[in-house]
Amino acid sequence: MLENFPFFLALVVIIVLLIMLADKAKIAYPVLLILAGLGIGFIPGVPILHIEPELIFLIFLPPLLYEAAWTISWKELWKWRRVICSFAFVIVFLTALSVAFVANYFIPGFSLALGFLLGGIVSPPDAVSAGAIMKFVRLPRTIASILEGESLLNDAASLIILRFALIAVATGQFVWYAAAGSFAWMVIGGIAIGLIVGWLFMKLHKYLPTDANMDIILSIVAPYIMYIAAEKAHSSGVLAVVSGGLYLSNNRHLFLSSTSRVRGFNVWQSLCFILNGLVFIMIGLALPEITSGLGEVSISAAIGYSILVTAVLIIGRILSSYGVVAFTLIAKHFITVADGRNPGIKGPLIIGWTGMRGVVSLAAALSIPLQLEDGSPFPQRNLILFITFVVILLTLLLQGLTLPYLIRMLNLSDRDQTRSEDEIDNEIKQQLAQHALTHLKTNYPEELKRQPILQQIADKWENSSALPENAIISEETKTVYRAILNRQRLWLIQKNKEEQALDEEIIRRHLHRIDMEEEKWRLI
Structure with missing residues (x-):
């Protein structure tokens, strides 16, 4: 063997x-x-x-x-x-x-x-x-x-x-x-x-x-x-x-x-x-x-x-x-x-x-x-x-x-699906944001006033719900965003090389977050 x-x-x-x-x-x-x-x-x-x-x-x-x-x-x-x-x-x-x-x-x-x-x-x-x-x-x-x-x-x-x-x-x-x-x-x-x-x-x-x-x-x-x-x-x-x-x-x-x-x-x-x-x-x-x-x-x-x-x-x-x-x-x-x-x-x-x-x-x-x-x-x-x-x-x-x-x-057609997957996906995304926003405002009104981060999250959901129904993310948009993420990645690597006293584990955590963000956009 x-x-x-x-x-x-x-x-x-x-x-x-x-x-x-x-x-x-x-x-x-x-x-x-x-x-x-x-x-x-x-x-x-x-x-x-x-x-x-x-x-x-x-x-x-x-x-x-x-x-x-x-x-x-x-x-x-x-x-x-x-x-x-x-x-x-x-x-x-x-x-x-x-x-x-x-x-x-x-x-x-x-x-x-x-x-x-x-x-x-x-x-x-x-x-x-x-x-x-x-x-x-x-x-x-x-x-x-x-x-x-x-x-x-x-x-x-x-x-x-x-x-x-x-x-x-x-x-x-x-x-x-x-x-x-x-x-x-x-x-x-x-x-x-x-x-x-x-x-x-x-x-x-x-x-x-x-x-x-x-x-x-x-x-x-x-x-x-x-x-x-x-x-x-x-x-x-x-x-x-x-x-x-x-x-x-x-x-x-x-x-x-x-x-x-x-x-x-x-x-x-x-x-x-x-x-x-x-x-x-x-x-x-x-x-x-x-x-x-x-x-x-x-x-x-x-x-x-x-x-x-x-x-x-x-x-x-x-x-x-x-x-x-x-x-x-x-x-x-x-x-x-x-x-x-x-x-x-x-x-x-x-x-x-x-x-x-x-x-x-x-x-x-x-x-x-x-x-x-x-x-x-x-x-x-x-x-x-x-x-x-x-x-x-x-x-x-x-x-x-x-x-x-x-x-x-x-050339088979799917008779059960009258709309494209992108349209259905976009609709669910907006409904999910609206559901989360309603829950946040109903159950955590005081925390929403005191915590700026929660307010930013609420604004993000409101903006998502306000998008038109046909607002589907194009491949061009994904390409641009991936290029920006890659630029962030290169900047972190360069910063790690230049600053010898900087803990590399912190840099790696940021790199991992960028990887997760890129993977999330790959699934959008």
């Missing part, structure tokens, strides 16, 4: 450079990272990377799911719960079933149980890939919310299918009532354990004398505790992390200080940035090991099977997207749905095309045991691994590269 440490350091540098290149070229970075991993893997002398599935499931998956749960809107998740659960559970199951029948019919030696195992592995789309692509294009809020919500839950459905399929392959039978009971416990138990652990961590944050550093450390530990506790109880670790993350996210202002929230946000952004980069380049690096294990199956035949499975996945997801729309339009006559309007053909097509597969599928394939309980080799394991890898590669290249162009070509 230590002898490969320089190689891993070089990988981190390569990841950063490739993501910079992807941002410059407006390409989803998972595509470049996988291709780079492929190229690096065939360089003579490069260490062959053996990916342990436990590394992905235990080290990478909990923090990535936890961060996603913290950033998603619970309001939108609840609003679109029926559609999201349809994609995350029903469609994942139907996709796995479709792959099972196709694999059983076209791939020699594939039983229905093996086909169902393969289907469970490749059925969940990858959230990171879709998120990386959506950085460069704007989607209507409805579609973005559905995709974000689906990404939180579909991994759990896939891993549950994987567990049942492994049992069916090993025993040669499938007891449906036992599977139904186990499925119920995995879902209910996973959610319950996540909520319990989340509640305990909230109490730790709230009642222990923690500071921002301790709060951040606890937030990093929390998803691992949720995942491990649920897995030890034979329930879904993924659902535990998601439910616990959603619970803590919606109560963050009750137990975390503003300092902990600001610093924690930056730490989590950096942590997930490098984790996402590592998992995708590791996929590319795994190809030499996967290819070497094919055995009697020729490369050309294996590629053909992989293309067939990829076609089933793409076509199946698009048909499922339109099926969900059709079901919603029918169901609105009998139940209350979030939005009963006909979305047309554009929205479902976009959702259907966001079916890129990723690292969870590869880790699930790698978790297949080498041998059955009787000591015989696990049937078709190497072919399943190869098909999974090619499916990931093809969906990322085909769908990942074309999705931004498809979104721009369809």
Whole structure:
């Protein structure tokens, strides 16, 4: 391990450079990272990377799911719960079933149980890939919310299918009532354990004398505790992390200080940035090991099977997207749905095309045991691994590269948002200032008279409320203000150099305030 440490350091540098290149070229970075991993893997002398599935499931998956749960809107998740659960559970199951029948019919030696195992592995789309692509294009809020919500839950459905399929392959039978009971416990138990652990961590944050550093450390530990506790109880670790993350996210202002929230946000952004980069380049690096294990199956035949499975996945997801729309339009006559309007053909097509597969599928394939309980080799394991890898590669290249162009070509409009974000933001800013000003004048009239600083704050809010509705800060204004802030920064640095007796810590505090002010204006 230590002898490969320089190689891993070089990988981190390569990841950063490739993501910079992807941002410059407006390409989803998972595509470049996988291709780079492929190229690096065939360089003579490069260490062959053996990916342990436990590394992905235990080290990478909990923090990535936890961060996603913290950033998603619970309001939108609840609003679109029926559609999201349809994609995350029903469609994942139907996709796995479709792959099972196709694999059983076209791939020699594939039983229905093996086909169902393969289907469970490749059925969940990858959230990171879709998120990386959506950085460069704007989607209507409805579609973005559905995709974000689906990404939180579909991994759990896939891993549950994987567990049942492994049992069916090993025993040669499938007891449906036992599977139904186990499925119920995995879902209910996973959610319950996540909520319990989340509640305990909230109490730790709230009642222990923690500071921002301790709060951040606890937030990093929390998803691992949720995942491990649920897995030890034979329930879904993924659902535990998601439910616990959603619970803590919606109560963050009750137990975390503003300092902990600001610093924690930056730490989590950096942590997930490098984790996402590592998992995708590791996929590319795994190809030499996967290819070497094919055995009697020729490369050309294996590629053909992989293309067939990829076609089933793409076509199946698009048909499922339109099926969900059709079901919603029918169901609105009998139940209350979030939005009963006909979305047309554009929205479902976009959702259907966001079916890129990723690292969870590869880790699930790698978790297949080498041998059955009787000591015989696990049937078709190497072919399943190869098909999974090619499916990931093809969906990322085909769908990942074309999705931004498809979104721009369809030119979707957000029917729920009749005004621009800048207009809404400006309105809320003025209402917030007016609310604060009224509260100050009503509850602190004497303090307002005695304290000049409070009067200055009140004047600032009054001026903010007096701005016209269309007073949106332009990019030119931001550029000028950032230039002034930079000038202040240079003046402080020069003053620190010239006055040797001046305490540098005071200068650093002022520099930090300028940095915070510049960051605030970056978000305006």
